[in-house]
Amino acid sequence: MSQKGCLSDAHGACISEPMCVYHKSEYIRFYCEECRVFICDDCITGKGKHRRCFKTKLSDYGNRTRRLLRERTKRAEDKLSKLSSELDLAMHVQKRFNEAVDESISSVVFRREIIRQKFDDLQKELITKLDGLRNQANTQYEEFINLHTNQYCKMKEVTETIRTTETEMTENDMVMYTSKLNKFIDSSEAVPKLEPPSYVTDDKYFSSKYLRQLFGDIEFVELNCQPIATY
Amino acid sequence: MSQKGCLSDAHGACISEPMCVYHKSEYIRFYCEECRVFICDDCITGKGKHRRCFKTKLSDYGNRTRRLLRERTKRAEDKLSKLSSELDLAMHVQKRFNEAVDESISSVVFRREIIRQKFDDLQKELITKLDGLRNQANTQYEEFINLHTNQYCKMKEVTETIRTTETEMTENDMVMYTSKLNKFIDSSEAVPKLEPPSYVTDDKYFSSKYLRQLFGDIEFVELNCQPIATY
Ligand SMILES: [Zn+2]
Ligand SMILES: [Zn+2]
Ligand SMILES: [Zn+2]
Ligand SMILES: [Zn+2]
Numbered sequence: 001m002s003q004k005g006c007l008s009d010a011h012g013a014c015i016s017e018p019m020c021v022y023h024k025s026e027y028i029r030f031y032c033e034e035c036r037v038f039i040c041d042d043c044i045t046g047k048g049k050h051r052r053c054f055k056t057k058l059s060d061y062g063n064r065t066r067r068l069l070r071e072r073t074k075r076a077e078d079k080l081s082k083l084s085s086e087l088d089l090a091m092h093v094q095k096r097f098n099e100a101v102d103e104s105i106s107s108v109v110f111r112r113e114i115i116r117q118k119f120d121d122l123q124k125e126l127i128t129k130l131d132g133l134r135n136q137a138n139t140q141y142e143e144f145i146n147l148h149t150n151q152y153c154k155m156k157e158v159t160e161t162i163r164t165t166e167t168e169m170t171e172n173d174m175v176m177y178t179s180k181l182n183k184f185i186d187s188s189e190a191v192p193k194l195e196p197p198s199y200v201t202d203d204k205y206f207s208s209k210y211l212r213q214l215f216g217d218i219e220f221v222e223l224n225c226q227p228i229a230t231y
Numbered sequence: 232m233s234q235k236g237c238l239s240d241a242h243g244a245c246i247s248e249p250m251c252v253y254h255k256s257e258y259i260r261f262y263c264e265e266c267r268v269f270i271c272d273d274c275i276t277g278k279g280k281h282r283r284c285f286k287t288k289l290s291d292y293g294n295r296t297r298r299l300l301r302e303r304t305k306r307a308e309d310k311l312s313k314l315s316s317e318l319d320l321a322m323h324v325q326k327r328f329n330e331a332v333d334e335s336i337s338s339v340v341f342r343r344e345i346i347r348q349k350f351d352d353l354q355k356e357l358i359t360k361l362d363g364l365r366n367q368a369n370t371q372y373e374e375f376i377n378l379h380t381n382q383y384c385k386m387k388e389v390t391e392t393i394r395t396t397e398t399e400m401t402e403n404d405m406v407m408y409t410s411k412l413n414k415f416i417d418s419s420e421a422v423p424k425l426e427p428p429s430y431v432t433d434d435k436y437f438s439s440k441y442l443r444q445l446f447g448d449i450e451f452v453e454l455n456c457q458p459i460a461t462y
Contacts, residue, residue, distance in 0.1 A: 065405045066397070072412035073393045076386060079416055083383050087376060090422045094372035100427030101365040105358055107430045112354045116347070118437060122446050123343045127336055129449050134332040141325035145318060152314050155307060162304045166297070174296045181303035185310055191321045194452075196331030199338045201447030206349060214441065215353050216432030218360050221425075 022049070031061040104218070111216060126199070133197045140192045148189055155184050253280070262292040335449070342447060361428055368425045379420055386415050 020026045020040030028038040034053045043050045056064070162169075162177050169177070204210070251257045251271030259269040265284045274281045287295070393400075393408055400408070435441070 062402050062405075065402055065409065069393065069397065069400075069405045069409045069412070072409050072416065073390055073397075075416050076390050076412045080383060080387055080390065083379060083386075083420065086420055086422055087379055087383065090372060090376050090379075093422060093424060094369065094376075097368050097372070097425060097427045098365060100429075101361050104361050104428060104430040107432070108354055108357045108361070111432055112350060114437070115350055118442055119343060119346055119446060122442055123339055126339045126446070126449055130332050130335050130339070133449075133451055134329060137328050138325065141321060141328070145321050145325075148314060148318055148321075152311060152318065155314075156311055159304055159307050159311065162300065166300065166304075169300075171293050171296055174293075174300045178296065178300045178303050181300070181307045185303065185306050189314065189317055191317055191324060193324060194328055196328045197335060197449050197451035198331075199335040199447055200450050201338070201342055202444070205445040206345070210445065211349055211353055213433070214436040214445065215350060215357070216430055218357055218364075218428045219431050220364055220428035 029058055030055040031058060108216075115215065130197055130199075137192075137194045137196075140194065144189070144192055151184075151187075158184075260289055261286040262289060339447075346446065357430070361430075364428045368423075368427075371423045371425065375420070375423055382415075382418075386412075389415075 018028050020028055020038070020043060023040050023042040026040035026042050028040055030039050030044060030050075031037075032039050032043075032050045032053045032055050035050060037050075038058075039048075039050050039055070042048055044053070044055060045051065158177065158180060162181075166174075249259050251259055251269070251274060254271050254273040257271035257273050260272055261270045261275060261281075262268075263270050263274070263281045263284045263286050266281060268281075269289075270279075270281050270286070273279055275284070275286060276282065389408065389411060393412075397405075
Protein backbone atom coordinates (compact mmCIF):
# COMPACT_ATOMS: atom_id res chain seq x y z
CA MET A 1 0.00 0.00 0.00
CA SER A 2 1.72 3.16 1.18
CA GLN A 3 5.42 3.56 0.60
CA LYS A 4 7.66 5.40 3.03
CA GLY A 5 7.28 9.16 2.75
CA CYS A 6 4.24 8.90 0.47
CA LEU A 7 0.76 9.14 1.92
CA SER A 8 -1.81 7.84 -0.56
CA ASP A 9 -5.51 8.40 -0.68
CA ALA A 10 -7.77 5.54 -1.81
CA HIS A 11 -6.94 6.30 -5.48
CA GLY A 12 -3.16 6.35 -5.00
CA ALA A 13 -2.81 10.20 -4.94
CA CYS A 14 0.10 11.31 -2.83
CA ILE A 15 -0.04 14.50 -0.78
CA SER A 16 3.74 14.95 -0.95
CA GLU A 17 2.72 16.21 -4.39
CA PRO A 18 0.33 18.88 -3.16
CA MET A 19 -1.51 19.32 -6.47
CA CYS A 20 -5.01 17.94 -7.10
CA VAL A 21 -4.87 14.89 -9.35
CA TYR A 22 -8.13 15.98 -11.01
CA HIS A 23 -7.18 19.65 -11.44
CA LYS A 24 -3.37 19.68 -11.93
CA SER A 25 -3.01 23.47 -11.39
CA GLU A 26 -4.91 23.48 -8.06
CA TYR A 27 -3.45 22.80 -4.61
CA ILE A 28 -5.01 20.11 -2.46
CA ARG A 29 -7.00 21.85 0.25
CA PHE A 30 -9.50 19.27 1.59
CA TYR A 31 -9.90 15.59 2.33
CA CYS A 32 -13.15 13.99 1.15
CA GLU A 33 -14.18 11.70 4.01
CA GLU A 34 -16.73 9.90 1.82
CA CYS A 35 -14.55 9.22 -1.26
CA ARG A 36 -11.34 9.12 0.82
CA VAL A 37 -9.34 11.23 -1.59
CA PHE A 38 -7.49 14.59 -1.38
CA ILE A 39 -9.31 17.25 -3.28
CA CYS A 40 -9.00 20.93 -4.38
CA ASP A 41 -11.33 23.98 -4.48
CA ASP A 42 -12.43 23.03 -8.02
CA CYS A 43 -13.48 19.58 -6.78
CA ILE A 44 -16.07 21.03 -4.40
CA THR A 45 -17.41 24.07 -6.35
CA GLY A 46 -19.67 24.41 -9.36
CA LYS A 47 -20.16 20.97 -10.93
CA GLY A 48 -17.21 19.60 -8.89
CA LYS A 49 -17.51 15.83 -8.19
CA HIS A 50 -17.23 16.25 -4.41
CA ARG A 51 -19.51 19.30 -4.11
CA ARG A 52 -22.01 17.36 -1.95
CA CYS A 53 -19.48 15.16 -0.08
CA PHE A 54 -18.59 15.48 3.59
CA LYS A 55 -15.14 17.11 3.60
CA THR A 56 -12.46 17.97 6.18
CA LYS A 57 -10.00 20.86 5.99
CA LEU A 58 -6.51 19.59 5.31
CA SER A 59 -5.25 21.05 8.67
CA ASP A 60 -8.06 19.29 10.62
CA TYR A 61 -7.33 16.09 8.77
CA GLY A 62 -3.66 16.43 9.91
CA ASN A 63 -4.68 16.97 13.56
CA ARG A 64 -6.93 13.93 13.44
CA THR A 65 -4.14 11.83 11.96
CA ARG A 66 -1.86 12.89 14.84
CA ARG A 67 -4.53 12.11 17.45
CA LEU A 68 -5.03 8.72 15.82
CA LEU A 69 -1.28 8.07 15.75
CA ARG A 70 -0.97 8.96 19.43
CA GLU A 71 -3.87 6.77 20.39
CA ARG A 72 -2.51 3.87 18.31
CA THR A 73 0.96 4.34 19.77
CA LYS A 74 -0.47 4.09 23.29
CA ARG A 75 -2.34 0.93 22.33
CA ALA A 76 0.76 -0.49 20.66
CA GLU A 77 2.75 0.15 23.85
CA ASP A 78 0.10 -1.67 25.87
CA LYS A 79 0.26 -4.48 23.39
CA LEU A 80 4.05 -4.53 23.65
CA SER A 81 3.77 -4.91 27.41
CA LYS A 82 1.26 -7.69 26.94
CA LEU A 83 3.49 -9.33 24.34
CA SER A 84 6.41 -9.16 26.74
CA SER A 85 4.32 -11.02 29.31
CA GLU A 86 3.30 -13.56 26.68
CA LEU A 87 6.94 -14.13 25.83
CA ASP A 88 7.76 -14.61 29.53
CA LEU A 89 4.86 -17.01 29.76
CA ALA A 90 6.00 -18.89 26.67
CA MET A 91 9.50 -19.26 28.11
CA HIS A 92 8.07 -20.34 31.46
CA VAL A 93 5.77 -22.86 29.82
CA GLN A 94 8.64 -24.17 27.70
CA LYS A 95 10.81 -24.50 30.82
CA ARG A 96 8.03 -26.39 32.62
CA PHE A 97 7.57 -28.63 29.61
CA ASN A 98 11.26 -29.46 29.57
CA GLU A 99 11.32 -30.04 33.32
CA ALA A 100 8.36 -32.40 32.97
CA VAL A 101 10.20 -34.31 30.25
CA ASP A 102 13.33 -34.42 32.43
CA GLU A 103 11.22 -35.83 35.24
CA SER A 104 9.73 -38.44 32.93
CA ILE A 105 13.19 -39.47 31.76
CA SER A 106 14.36 -39.71 35.38
CA SER A 107 11.33 -41.87 36.15
CA VAL A 108 12.09 -44.12 33.19
CA VAL A 109 15.69 -44.53 34.35
CA PHE A 110 14.56 -45.08 37.93
CA ARG A 111 12.02 -47.68 36.90
CA ARG A 112 14.64 -49.38 34.74
CA GLU A 113 16.78 -49.55 37.88
CA ILE A 114 13.98 -51.06 39.97
CA ILE A 115 13.27 -53.58 37.24
CA ARG A 116 16.96 -54.42 37.08
CA GLN A 117 16.97 -54.96 40.85
CA LYS A 118 13.80 -57.05 40.78
CA PHE A 119 15.10 -59.35 38.06
CA ASP A 120 18.51 -59.59 39.70
CA ASP A 121 16.73 -60.66 42.89
CA LEU A 122 14.58 -63.10 40.97
CA GLN A 123 17.63 -64.54 39.21
CA LYS A 124 19.35 -64.95 42.57
CA GLU A 125 16.24 -66.58 44.00
CA LEU A 126 15.89 -69.03 41.10
CA ILE A 127 19.57 -69.99 41.22
CA THR A 128 19.39 -70.41 44.99
CA LYS A 129 16.39 -72.69 44.52
CA LEU A 130 18.23 -74.72 41.86
CA ASP A 131 21.32 -74.98 44.07
CA GLY A 132 19.14 -76.06 46.99
CA LEU A 133 17.53 -78.81 44.92
CA ARG A 134 20.93 -79.83 43.63
CA ASN A 135 22.36 -80.10 47.14
CA GLN A 136 19.36 -82.02 48.37
CA ALA A 137 19.70 -84.47 45.46
CA ASN A 138 23.46 -84.78 45.79
CA THR A 139 23.02 -85.60 49.47
CA GLN A 140 20.71 -88.46 48.51
CA TYR A 141 23.01 -89.68 45.75
CA GLU A 142 26.08 -89.48 47.94
CA GLU A 143 24.35 -91.20 50.81
CA PHE A 144 23.39 -94.00 48.46
CA ILE A 145 26.81 -94.23 46.85
CA ASN A 146 28.74 -94.11 50.13
CA LEU A 147 26.51 -96.67 51.76
CA HIS A 148 26.70 -99.10 48.87
CA THR A 149 30.36 -98.52 48.07
CA ASN A 150 31.09 -99.34 51.68
CA GLN A 151 28.88 -102.41 51.44
CA TYR A 152 30.51 -103.37 48.16
CA CYS A 153 34.04 -103.20 49.58
CA LYS A 154 33.08 -105.10 52.71
CA MET A 155 31.37 -107.88 50.79
CA LYS A 156 34.05 -107.98 48.13
CA GLU A 157 36.54 -108.69 50.92
CA VAL A 158 34.22 -111.29 52.44
CA THR A 159 33.81 -113.20 49.18
CA GLU A 160 37.53 -113.07 48.52
CA THR A 161 38.25 -114.34 52.01
CA ILE A 162 35.78 -117.16 51.48
CA ARG A 163 37.29 -118.06 48.10
CA THR A 164 40.83 -118.23 49.56
CA THR A 165 40.10 -119.81 52.94
CA GLU A 166 37.04 -121.96 52.30
CA THR A 167 38.93 -125.26 52.11
CA GLU A 168 40.38 -124.94 55.62
CA MET A 169 37.33 -123.21 57.10
CA THR A 170 35.62 -124.61 60.20
CA GLU A 171 31.97 -125.49 59.97
CA ASN A 172 31.27 -122.60 62.35
CA ASP A 173 32.88 -120.14 59.99
CA MET A 174 31.11 -121.58 56.97
CA VAL A 175 27.74 -121.10 58.64
CA MET A 176 28.74 -117.66 59.85
CA TYR A 177 29.82 -116.63 56.37
CA THR A 178 26.76 -118.18 54.78
CA SER A 179 24.64 -116.09 57.09
CA LYS A 180 26.54 -112.92 56.14
CA LEU A 181 26.19 -113.71 52.45
CA ASN A 182 22.47 -114.40 52.84
CA LYS A 183 21.91 -111.02 54.37
CA PHE A 184 23.84 -109.39 51.57
CA ILE A 185 22.05 -111.34 48.86
CA ASP A 186 18.65 -110.48 50.32
CA SER A 187 19.47 -106.80 50.69
CA SER A 188 18.00 -104.46 48.11
CA GLU A 189 19.16 -101.14 46.77
CA ALA A 190 17.28 -98.70 44.59
CA VAL A 191 19.27 -96.00 42.84
CA PRO A 192 17.51 -92.73 43.63
CA LYS A 193 16.05 -91.54 40.35
CA LEU A 194 15.38 -87.88 40.98
CA GLU A 195 13.74 -85.76 38.32
CA PRO A 196 15.99 -82.75 37.72
CA PRO A 197 14.24 -79.41 38.22
CA SER A 198 13.23 -77.79 34.96
CA TYR A 199 13.34 -74.09 34.22
CA VAL A 200 10.15 -73.22 32.37
CA THR A 201 9.81 -69.98 30.43
CA ASP A 202 7.34 -68.51 28.01
CA ASP A 203 8.53 -66.11 25.33
CA LYS A 204 5.05 -64.72 24.82
CA TYR A 205 5.83 -62.42 27.75
CA PHE A 206 8.57 -60.87 25.65
CA SER A 207 5.90 -59.21 23.55
CA SER A 208 5.99 -55.44 23.52
CA LYS A 209 2.62 -55.40 25.29
CA TYR A 210 3.81 -57.37 28.32
CA LEU A 211 7.14 -55.57 28.56
CA ARG A 212 5.38 -52.22 28.46
CA GLN A 213 2.92 -53.31 31.12
CA LEU A 214 5.86 -53.82 33.41
CA PHE A 215 7.98 -50.90 32.30
CA GLY A 216 5.21 -48.41 31.72
CA ASP A 217 4.66 -46.27 28.67
CA ILE A 218 4.61 -42.67 27.49
CA GLU A 219 1.21 -41.08 27.15
CA PHE A 220 0.92 -37.77 25.37
CA VAL A 221 -1.52 -35.57 23.57
CA GLU A 222 -0.65 -35.57 19.89
CA LEU A 223 0.94 -32.23 19.01
CA ASN A 224 -1.37 -30.42 16.68
CA CYS A 225 0.08 -27.78 14.42
CA GLN A 226 -1.24 -24.86 16.43
CA PRO A 227 -1.87 -21.75 14.38
CA ILE A 228 0.84 -19.20 15.07
CA ALA A 229 -0.06 -15.65 14.15
CA THR A 230 2.08 -14.31 11.33
CA TYR A 231 2.94 -10.69 10.61
CA MET B 232 22.65 -115.11 66.82
CA SER B 233 25.98 -116.81 66.12
CA GLN B 234 29.15 -115.30 67.45
CA LYS B 235 32.44 -115.51 65.61
CA GLY B 236 33.93 -119.00 65.97
CA CYS B 237 30.86 -120.37 67.69
CA LEU B 238 28.20 -122.08 65.62
CA SER B 239 24.95 -122.29 67.57
CA ASP B 240 22.00 -124.50 67.03
CA ALA B 241 18.53 -123.15 67.63
CA HIS B 242 18.96 -123.61 71.41
CA GLY B 243 22.33 -121.88 71.64
CA ALA B 244 24.45 -125.11 71.77
CA CYS B 245 27.85 -124.58 70.22
CA ILE B 246 29.58 -127.33 68.23
CA SER B 247 33.00 -125.96 69.03
CA GLU B 248 32.15 -127.75 72.26
CA PRO B 249 31.53 -131.16 70.74
CA MET B 250 29.55 -132.58 73.68
CA CYS B 251 25.77 -133.00 73.62
CA VAL B 252 24.10 -130.34 75.73
CA TYR B 253 21.48 -132.89 76.82
CA HIS B 254 23.95 -135.69 77.53
CA LYS B 255 27.13 -133.99 78.72
CA SER B 256 29.30 -137.14 78.37
CA GLU B 257 28.25 -137.91 74.79
CA TYR B 258 29.81 -136.41 71.62
CA ILE B 259 27.59 -134.64 69.14
CA ARG B 260 27.15 -137.00 66.19
CA PHE B 261 24.03 -135.76 64.33
CA TYR B 262 22.10 -132.67 63.39
CA CYS B 263 18.34 -132.86 63.92
CA GLU B 264 16.89 -131.16 60.84
CA GLU B 265 13.46 -130.86 62.43
CA CYS B 266 14.51 -129.40 65.79
CA ARG B 267 17.59 -127.73 64.34
CA VAL B 268 19.89 -128.79 67.14
CA PHE B 269 23.08 -130.87 67.42
CA ILE B 270 22.41 -134.19 69.07
CA CYS B 271 24.19 -137.36 70.34
CA ASP B 272 23.57 -141.10 70.11
CA ASP B 273 21.53 -140.99 73.33
CA CYS B 274 19.25 -138.35 71.83
CA ILE B 275 18.09 -140.70 69.10
CA THR B 276 18.01 -144.06 70.84
CA GLY B 277 15.66 -145.64 73.41
CA LYS B 278 13.38 -142.93 74.76
CA GLY B 279 15.65 -140.18 73.20
CA LYS B 280 13.74 -137.00 72.34
CA HIS B 281 14.81 -137.03 68.70
CA ARG B 282 14.36 -140.76 68.07
CA ARG B 283 11.65 -140.09 65.46
CA CYS B 284 13.16 -136.88 64.02
CA PHE B 285 14.71 -136.56 60.56
CA LYS B 286 18.50 -136.36 61.22
CA THR B 287 21.66 -135.77 59.23
CA LYS B 288 25.12 -137.20 59.94
CA LEU B 289 27.46 -134.51 61.19
CA SER B 290 29.82 -135.06 58.18
CA ASP B 291 26.92 -134.71 55.68
CA TYR B 292 25.73 -131.61 57.50
CA GLY B 293 29.26 -130.20 57.03
CA ASN B 294 29.29 -130.97 53.29
CA ARG B 295 25.92 -129.41 52.85
CA THR B 296 27.12 -126.30 54.68
CA ARG B 297 30.07 -126.06 52.29
CA ARG B 298 27.87 -126.48 49.21
CA LEU B 299 25.57 -123.84 50.56
CA LEU B 300 28.48 -121.49 51.27
CA ARG B 301 29.80 -121.97 47.74
CA GLU B 302 26.43 -121.40 46.17
CA ARG B 303 25.88 -118.29 48.30
CA THR B 304 29.37 -116.99 47.49
CA LYS B 305 28.61 -117.31 43.78
CA ARG B 306 25.35 -115.46 44.25
CA ALA B 307 27.05 -112.78 46.36
CA GLU B 308 29.63 -112.32 43.61
CA ASP B 309 26.83 -111.87 41.07
CA LYS B 310 25.22 -109.43 43.42
CA LEU B 311 28.52 -107.56 43.80
CA SER B 312 28.76 -107.23 40.05
CA LYS B 313 25.16 -105.98 39.95
CA LEU B 314 25.88 -103.57 42.83
CA SER B 315 28.91 -102.25 40.95
CA SER B 316 26.65 -101.50 37.98
CA GLU B 317 24.13 -99.85 40.27
CA LEU B 318 26.85 -97.65 41.71
CA ASP B 319 27.96 -96.70 38.20
CA LEU B 320 24.36 -95.96 37.36
CA ALA B 321 23.92 -93.87 40.50
CA MET B 322 27.03 -91.84 39.65
CA HIS B 323 25.85 -91.41 36.09
CA VAL B 324 22.38 -90.36 37.19
CA GLN B 325 23.88 -87.93 39.70
CA LYS B 326 26.13 -86.49 36.99
CA ARG B 327 23.14 -86.07 34.66
CA PHE B 328 21.16 -84.44 37.44
CA ASN B 329 23.95 -81.97 38.06
CA GLU B 330 24.36 -81.27 34.35
CA ALA B 331 20.63 -80.61 34.09
CA VAL B 332 20.85 -78.17 36.98
CA ASP B 333 23.86 -76.48 35.37
CA GLU B 334 21.85 -76.13 32.17
CA SER B 335 18.92 -74.65 34.07
CA ILE B 336 21.22 -72.14 35.77
CA SER B 337 22.72 -71.21 32.40
CA SER B 338 19.21 -70.74 31.02
CA VAL B 339 18.29 -68.51 33.97
CA VAL B 340 21.38 -66.39 33.41
CA PHE B 341 20.74 -66.29 29.67
CA ARG B 342 17.14 -65.25 30.14
CA ARG B 343 18.23 -62.59 32.63
CA GLU B 344 20.52 -61.30 29.89
CA ILE B 345 17.73 -61.22 27.30
CA ILE B 346 15.44 -59.46 29.76
CA ARG B 347 18.21 -56.96 30.49
CA GLN B 348 18.59 -56.34 26.75
CA LYS B 349 14.84 -56.02 26.21
CA PHE B 350 14.41 -53.49 29.00
CA ASP B 351 17.51 -51.59 27.95
CA ASP B 352 15.99 -51.36 24.47
CA LEU B 353 12.65 -50.32 25.89
CA GLN B 354 14.31 -47.69 28.07
CA LYS B 355 16.15 -46.35 25.05
CA GLU B 356 12.93 -46.34 23.05
CA LEU B 357 10.99 -44.48 25.74
CA ILE B 358 13.73 -41.90 26.19
CA THR B 359 13.99 -41.46 22.43
CA LYS B 360 10.25 -40.90 22.31
CA LEU B 361 10.42 -38.35 25.14
CA ASP B 362 13.32 -36.56 23.48
CA GLY B 363 11.43 -36.52 20.19
CA LEU B 364 8.39 -34.96 21.84
CA ARG B 365 10.63 -32.51 23.66
CA ASN B 366 12.33 -31.44 20.43
CA GLN B 367 9.01 -31.11 18.64
CA ALA B 368 7.66 -28.94 21.46
CA ASN B 369 10.82 -26.86 21.74
CA THR B 370 10.69 -26.18 18.04
CA GLN B 371 7.19 -24.81 18.46
CA TYR B 372 8.11 -22.77 21.52
CA GLU B 373 11.23 -21.39 19.91
CA GLU B 374 9.41 -20.57 16.71
CA PHE B 375 6.84 -18.66 18.76
CA ILE B 376 9.43 -16.91 20.92
CA ASN B 377 11.71 -15.98 18.04
CA LEU B 378 8.87 -14.67 15.92
CA HIS B 379 7.38 -12.59 18.70
CA THR B 380 10.66 -11.40 20.14
CA ASN B 381 11.53 -10.17 16.71
CA GLN B 382 8.13 -8.52 16.44
CA TYR B 383 8.52 -7.05 19.90
CA CYS B 384 11.90 -5.46 19.10
CA LYS B 385 10.71 -4.13 15.79
CA MET B 386 7.57 -2.56 17.24
CA LYS B 387 9.41 -1.32 20.34
CA GLU B 388 11.69 0.58 18.00
CA VAL B 389 8.72 1.86 15.98
CA THR B 390 6.89 3.20 19.05
CA GLU B 391 10.06 4.83 20.35
CA THR B 392 10.69 6.44 16.98
CA ILE B 393 7.10 7.74 16.97
CA ARG B 394 7.43 9.08 20.53
CA THR B 395 10.63 10.94 19.71
CA THR B 396 9.84 12.16 16.18
CA GLU B 397 6.10 12.56 16.20
CA THR B 398 6.13 16.36 16.57
CA GLU B 399 8.15 16.94 13.41
CA MET B 400 6.57 14.06 11.49
CA THR B 401 4.97 14.65 8.08
CA GLU B 402 1.37 13.67 7.66
CA ASN B 403 2.54 10.92 5.29
CA ASP B 404 4.68 9.40 8.00
CA MET B 405 1.95 9.68 10.59
CA VAL B 406 -0.46 7.77 8.36
CA MET B 407 2.22 5.22 7.46
CA TYR B 408 3.08 4.66 11.16
CA THR B 409 -0.59 4.50 12.11
CA SER B 410 -1.05 1.78 9.55
CA LYS B 411 1.93 -0.17 10.92
CA LEU B 412 0.63 0.19 14.47
CA ASN B 413 -2.84 -0.96 13.41
CA LYS B 414 -1.47 -4.14 11.95
CA PHE B 415 0.50 -4.78 15.10
CA ILE B 416 -2.43 -4.04 17.39
CA ASP B 417 -4.71 -6.34 15.40
CA SER B 418 -2.20 -9.20 15.34
CA SER B 419 -2.81 -12.08 17.71
CA GLU B 420 -0.47 -14.49 19.39
CA ALA B 421 -1.30 -17.65 21.30
CA VAL B 422 1.39 -19.13 23.47
CA PRO B 423 1.54 -22.80 22.51
CA LYS B 424 0.29 -24.69 25.56
CA LEU B 425 1.55 -28.21 24.96
CA GLU B 426 0.69 -30.97 27.39
CA PRO B 427 3.97 -32.57 28.49
CA PRO B 428 4.11 -36.31 27.85
CA SER B 429 3.48 -38.35 30.97
CA TYR B 430 5.22 -41.56 31.87
CA VAL B 431 2.58 -43.94 33.19
CA THR B 432 3.50 -47.04 35.18
CA ASP B 433 1.64 -49.61 37.20
CA ASP B 434 3.36 -51.25 40.15
CA LYS B 435 0.93 -54.16 40.12
CA TYR B 436 3.20 -55.67 37.47
CA PHE B 437 5.96 -55.81 40.07
CA SER B 438 4.10 -58.64 41.77
CA SER B 439 5.98 -61.89 41.98
CA LYS B 440 3.40 -63.46 39.65
CA TYR B 441 3.99 -61.03 36.80
CA LEU B 442 7.76 -61.02 37.20
CA ARG B 443 7.83 -64.82 37.14
CA GLN B 444 5.63 -64.92 34.06
CA LEU B 445 8.31 -62.97 32.29
CA PHE B 446 11.35 -64.55 33.86
CA GLY B 447 10.04 -68.12 34.07
CA ASP B 448 10.08 -70.39 37.09
CA ILE B 449 11.56 -73.62 38.40
CA GLU B 450 9.32 -76.67 38.23
CA PHE B 451 10.36 -79.78 40.07
CA VAL B 452 9.01 -82.99 41.53
CA GLU B 453 9.13 -82.70 45.30
CA LEU B 454 11.95 -84.92 46.60
CA ASN B 455 10.44 -87.71 48.63
CA CYS B 456 12.54 -89.40 51.25
CA GLN B 457 13.12 -92.54 49.22
CA PRO B 458 13.71 -95.67 51.27
CA ILE B 459 17.38 -96.61 51.15
CA ALA B 460 18.15 -100.21 52.03
CA THR B 461 20.11 -100.46 55.24
CA TYR B 462 22.46 -103.24 56.26
ZN1 LIG C 1 -9.58 19.22 -7.80
ZN1 LIG D 1 -16.24 13.21 -2.59
ZN1 LIG E 1 22.31 -136.18 73.48
ZN1 LIG F 1 14.67 -133.69 66.88
